[in-house]
Amino acid sequence: MTNMNSGKLTLHKEAGQADSVRELDVVIVGAGFAGLYMLHRLRLSRRTAIVIDRGSDVGGTWYWNRYPGARCDVESYQYSYGFSPDLDQEWTWTERFAPQTEILSYAQHVADRFDLRRDILFDRTVESAVFDEADDAWVVTTHQGEVFRARYCIMATGNLSDVKLPDIDGIGNFAGESYHTGAWPHHAVDFAGKRVGVIGTGSSGIQCIPEVARQAEHLTVFQRTANYSVPACNRVLADEEIAAIKADYPNMRALVHRTRTGTILPRSRGPLGNFDTAEVEREFEARWDGKKGGGSSFIAAFDDLLTSLESNAPAAEFVRGKIASIVNDPQVAEDLTPQDYPLGAKRLVCDTGYFDTYNRPNVTLVNLRRTPITRVDADGIETGDVFHSLDALIYATGYDAGTGALNRIDIRGVGGRSLRDKWREGPKCYLGLMVAGFPNLFIITGPGSPSVLSNVLPSIEFHVEWIDRCLSDLEGRRIEATEAAEEDWAEHVRQCAEQTIMTKADNWYLGANIPGKPRVFFAYAGGVPSYEKKCNEVARDGYQGFRILEKEACA
Numbered sequence: 437m438t439n440m441n442s443g444k445l446t447l448h449k450e451a452g453q454a455d456s457v458r459e460l461d462v463v464i465v466g467a468g469f470a471g472l473y474m475l476h477r478l479r480l481s482r483r484t485a486i487v488i489d490r491g492s493d494v495g496g497t498w499y500w501n502r503y504p505g506a507r508c509d510v511e512s513y514q515y516s517y518g519f520s521p522d523l524d525q526e527w528t529w530t531e532r533f534a535p536q537t538e539i540l541s542y543a544q545h546v547a548d549r550f551d552l553r554r555d556i557l558f559d560r561t562v563e564s565a566v567f568d569e570a571d572d573a574w575v576v577t578t579h580q581g582e583v584f585r586a587r588y589c590i591m592a593t594g595n596l597s598d599v600k601l602p603d604i605d606g607i608g609n610f611a612g613e614s615y616h617t618g619a620w621p622h623h624a625v626d627f628a629g630k631r632v633g634v635i636g637t638g639s640s641g642i643q644c645i646p647e648v649a650r651q652a653e654h655l656t657v658f659q660r661t662a663n664y665s666v667p668a669c670n671r672v673l674a675d676e677e678i679a680a681i682k683a684d685y686p687n688m689r690a691l692v693h694r695t696r697t698g699t700i701l702p703r704s705r706g707p708l709g710n711f712d713t714a715e716v717e718r719e720f721e722a723r724w725d726g727k728k729g730g731g732s733s734f735i736a737a738f739d740d741l742l743t744s745l746e747s748n749a750p751a752a753e754f755v756r757g758k759i760a761s762i763v764n765d766p767q768v769a770e771d772l773t774p775q776d777y778p779l780g781a782k783r784l785v786c787d788t789g790y791f792d793t794y795n796r797p798n799v800t801l802v803n804l805r806r807t808p809i810t811r812v813d814a815d816g817i818e819t820g821d822v823f824h825s826l827d828a829l830i831y832a833t834g835y836d837a838g839t840g841a842l843n844r845i846d847i848r849g850v851g852g853r854s855l856r857d858k859w860r861e862g863p864k865c866y867l868g869l870m871v872a873g874f875p876n877l878f879i880i881t882g883p884g885s886p887s888v889l890s891n892v893l894p895s896i897e898f899h900v901e902w903i904d905r906c907l908s909d910l911e912g913r914r915i916e917a918t919e920a921a922e923e924d925w926a927e928h929v930r931q932c933a934e935q936t937i938m939t940k941a942d943n944w945y946l947g948a949n950i951p952g953k954p955r956v957f958f959a960y961a962g963g964v965p966s967y968e969k970k971c972n973e974v975a976r977d978g979y980q981g982f983r984i985l986e987k988e989a990c991a
């Protein structure tokens with residue numbers, strides 16, 4: 437282990453430079469779950485590190501996503517850190533799927549319990565990260581003018597943190613209140629007595645629509661693509677369940693890494709084709725109504741729902757049938773029914789009372805495919821020959837996923853090459869951890885790792901521990917992914933995605949939601965166990981696919 441410098445402020449003024457440069461072993465960008473645990477691990481390894489975050493507190497996505505109804509779709513006890521048995525025992529999750537407020541409190545508790553805040557700088561936006569080849573170090577600057585210099589830079593910026601506003605002409609003319617679900621204000625928002633519009637029916641829209649409908653005088657939902665959604669079957673956890681969860685933590689923590697998605701769900705029945713129609717229906721019904729899991733357990737009912745269009749079709753049909761049976765107005769039901777892509781090709785949504793919401797007299801659905809937006813003005817939105825007067829508009833229009841948060845920073849590697857430029861044709865990132873030409877820069881849950889296709893907490897922990905071990909092995913040397921390893925891995929990631937049905941829709945996994953973004957499936961769909969095995973083998977065998985150089989050999 438090395439402690440490469442003291443972490444003190446050092447004066448280092450050159451023409452055009454800031455007054456002070458803070459020297460550290462590691463700079464971490466992002467104070468969400470990835471940044472917090474990375475800081476903790478680096479401290480244990482006696483490295484100096486600082487975390488920089490644009491928010492005013494820890495929590496990352498859970499700091500920003502404060503919209504009504506925001507909650508996790510992975511069971512709370514699984515969507516939590518596994519590195520501290522004491523933490524497991526002292527923290528109590530109160531609901532099966534934790535609401536945003538509880539997850540944020542958990543992140544805050546972790547920050548306090550492990551005394552992390554003293555090394556976190558809030559309200560700072562990282563503007564650039566530039567590799568200084570002569571000195572083999574990263575120079576990280578913030579919008580506020582601070583400069584940090586560190587041998588290693590770790591991006592813990594998250595996959596879903598660069599919010600996207602819709603590309604609708606004239607939307608800027610709207611004069612009422614405007615909100616994005618992923619950048620929700622910290623003050624209370626009261627929709628009582630207001631006419632509210634929601635654009636977008638992905639997970640965020642589907643979670644907030646029932647809540648907003650309960651408050652608003654009228655809610656108009658502007659839907660471009662109908663989505664598959666299943667009941668989350670959330671509930672308050674009983675004392676016996678909490679006790680059982682706490683007793684089972686050691687077992688569960690080990691088990692999640694042996695599951696394909698890093699999530700323990702009721703066991704799959706095997707390939708759907710092995711069962712007759714009645715049995716298939718019974719299985720779907722049990723998972724829909726919560727007798728067997730509820731929520732995303734639906735998609736795990738049979739092994740091949742995400743790999744075989746033939747097996748997927750009855751699952752999609754089952755959900756279509758449910759929509760028809762729940763929604764009273766046949767036209768509304770039809771508009772809410774996804775028709776032209778398989779279930780799970782867009783991330784399956786877990787909801788609480790979503791389809792029922794359309795039976796309320798104060799809710800209107802506008803199918804933008806049938807009646808596109810023709811005009812937006814200060815008072816609302818016109819579709820066809822109907823004008824929807826609005827006091828408030830909620831954008832639930834998602835994110836520039838995977839690469840957006842990284843591309844927001846001017847990241848420059850060897851020869852001054854920018855990451856944005858390198859990724860112009862789509863992201864390539866060896867093991868989802870490092871990019872060729874960008875030495876000593878690690879990405880936690882980066883493109884090419886299971887990330888958004890897995891329970892992200894265990895995936896974060898795996899990456900953090902891999903990076904921590906790598907830094908120990910490096911003893912200050914430079915590490916860089918080779919072009920060849922990066923290419924091979926990108927091809928493997930592409931092939932894994934092609935074996936699924938997830939490439940069969942215009943989804944954010946492919947960047948299809950961002951006009952002009954190259955269509956590259958960015959997450960590793962080969963499953964958590966094979967991914968972690970590969971990363972462990974690479975490290976064990978002397979970091980295959982990486983080049984490690986002594987400092988003197990680098991310049």
Ligand code: N01
Nearest residue numbers: 508509602603636637638639640641660661783832833834
């Ligand atoms: O974003 P999305 P999200 N005009 O991209 C529509 C995670 N998450 O924030 O499908 C009209 O899924 C767009 O329409 P279309 C989770 O991984 C998790 O909801 O592109 N509509 C779509 O309906 C999730 O998958 C939870 O045709 C426009 C919607 O906006 C991911 O975050 C909760 C439009 C965007 O849906 C992203 O979810 C929340 C336009 N110009 C989020 N542009 C949990 O439950 C976009 N849309 C844990």
